[in-house]
Amino acid sequence: DQQVKQNSPSLSVQEGRISILNCDYTNSMFDYFLWYKKYPAEGPTFLISISSIKDKNEDGRFTVFLNKSAKHLSLHIVPSQPGDSAVYFCAASAWGNTGKLIFGQGTTLQVKP
Amino acid sequence: DSGVTQTPKHLITATGQRVTLRCSPRSGDLSVYWYQQSLDQGLQFLIQYYNGEERAKGNILERFSAQQFPDLHSELNLSSLELGDSALYFCASSVSGLAGVIETQYFGPGTRLLVL
Numbered sequence: 001d002q003q004v005k006q007n008s009p010s011l012s013v014q015e016g017r018i019s020i021l022n023c024d025y026t027n028s029m030f031d032y033f034l035w036y037k038k039y040p041a042e043g044p045t046f047l048i049s050i051s052s053i054k055d056k057n058e059d060g061r062f063t064v065f066l067n068k069s070a071k072h073l074s075l076h077i078v079p080s081q082p083g084d085s086a087v088y089f090c091a092a093s094a095w096g097n098t099g100k101l102i103f104g105q106g107t108t109l110q111v112k113p
Numbered sequence: 114d115s116g117v118t119q120t121p122k123h124l125i126t127a128t129g130q131r132v133t134l135r136c137s138p139r140s141g142d143l144s145v146y147w148y149q150q151s152l153d154q155g156l157q158f159l160i161q162y163y164n165g166e167e168r169a170k171g172n173i174l175e176r177f178s179a180q181q182f183p184d185l186h187s188e189l190n191l192s193s194l195e196l197g198d199s200a201l202y203f204c205a206s207s208v209s210g211l212a213g214v215i216e217t218q219y220f221g222p223g224t225r226l227l228v229l
Contacts, residue, residue: 004155032215043115043203043220044156051215089155093215099144099207100169101218103155 003027004092006104013111019077021107023090026071030092034101035064035075038087047088048075080111116140117221119204125227131192134224138185138206144168145187146218147179150201162187163211194228201225 005024013019023033031052036044050057050064050073057064063076077084090104116139126132138145147159158171162181173179176194181187191198205218 034217036220041222043117043119043205043222045115046217046219049217091156099146099209099211099216099218100158100161100171101146101148101156101205102158103148105155 002105003030004090004102004104006088006090006107008107009105010108010110013080013109015082015111015113016079019075019080019084019109019111021075021077021088021090021109023073023075023104024071025073025092027092027094027102028071029094030102032093033064033066033073034091034093035062036089036091037084038089038106044089077109080109082111082113085109085111115219115221117204117206117219119202119221119224121224122222123225123227125229126194127229128194128196130194130228131190132194132226134189134191134202134204134226136187136189136204136206136221138187138204139219142206142208142219143185144207144209144211145181145185146205146207147173147187147189148203148205148220150203150223151197152200154200156203159189163209191226196228199226199228 034049035047038044091101118137148156159173161169205220
């Protein structure tokens with residue numbers, strides 16, 4: 001039972017354009033969502049998060065949108081840069097639970113110069 | 114650099130053996146989490162410790178165990194190793210990890226385990 005799903009294993013975007021990474025979840029108890037970026041041979045690096053009381057959070061080039069009714073969130077990167085090429089993981093946790101994170105399978109983003 | 118350290122970086126061992134993975138959390142963080150990433154898989158939560166006590170368990174095998182010491186570092190023990198245990202093992206830490214507290218987890222670089 002995969003509670004957090006990233007249905008696109010990979011995404012290729014031209015430098016300077018927008019990258020949109022998607023994530024769907026099934027558990028309505030999730031109330032905190034995070035995006036992590038992972039380079040090969042490194043641990044996941046925290047990128048941006050959003051709590052369920054918001055529908056948008058922005059940090060520089062990165063914006064996360066949350067649609068609770070659709071149980072869907074997306075990460076927008078504008079403009080995309082070659083250094084953004086990495087695997088992006090969506091993760092979720094539930095308020096009443098511990099800090100346990102449930103991760104999606106990841107999306108590999110390639111930004112072409 | 115997240116401030117979370119893990120040793121060793123790589124580990125090669127044989128089936129049936131036992132290994133210990135070590136994690137030091139960020140300074141001030143009380144919770145430690147262990148995750149497993151198998152080939153082509155997302156990160157799977159194994160177990161969480163808070164200030165020395167087990168807080169939550171995921172799909173951790175009975176052959177695996179963990180503990181958190183008074184200095185807050187944690188060890189993940191994997192025994193009777195099987196080929197399928199080959200994976201990346203990540204440790205993460207957060208300030209508290211308590212229910213009702215929204216906070217970010219910071220990950221270490223991971224230990225790559227290869228069981229031959």
